[in-house]
Amino acid sequence: MEIEDAAWTTALPEAEALARAAAEATLASEGAVGEGVTLLLTDDEAVRDLNARFRQQDKPTNVLSFPALPNPDRSLGDVALAYGVCAREAREQDKPLAHHLQHLVAHGVLHLLGYDHMSDAEAAEMEALERVVLAGLGVPDPYLAGEGDHDRPPSVA
DSSP, X not given: OEEXXXXXXXXXXXXXXXXXXXXXXXXXXXXXXXXXXXXXXXXXXXXXXXXXXXXXXXXXXSEEEEEOXXXXXXXXXXXXEEHHHHHHHHHHTTOOHHHHHHHHHHHHHHHHTTOOOSSHHHHHHHHHHHHHHHHHTTOOOTTSTTTSOOSOOOOOO
């Protein structure tokens, strides 16, 4: 876990614990206990740079997932979140930043576990998994009318 942008902990002092809890719950829900994930809470500029370099999209986004090649450390990969985009989305969706953070971490970890949302069927499966993980964390359904992450976060392969 790395927090590059202090805005995360200024706005949400428990950001690290919330992100870890969401990642661990997501891994456990898929029987991937013991698998590693690196979480990066950073700023919009860092995520914009990653998005431009790896997805040829020169703009910030809320979350990016970077799957790792098979390795002896059992690391699944990295998940990076942009504070400004995430905070703005939480305000626009009228939800606590803590809930949005945990949703996006779960979403990013599911990408590392091989899930995607390129088709409606894939999206429905992924959203159902997110709902289960989030419910276990006490986070309301992020896909209720007016609540959801309707611009589903991208994954980077």
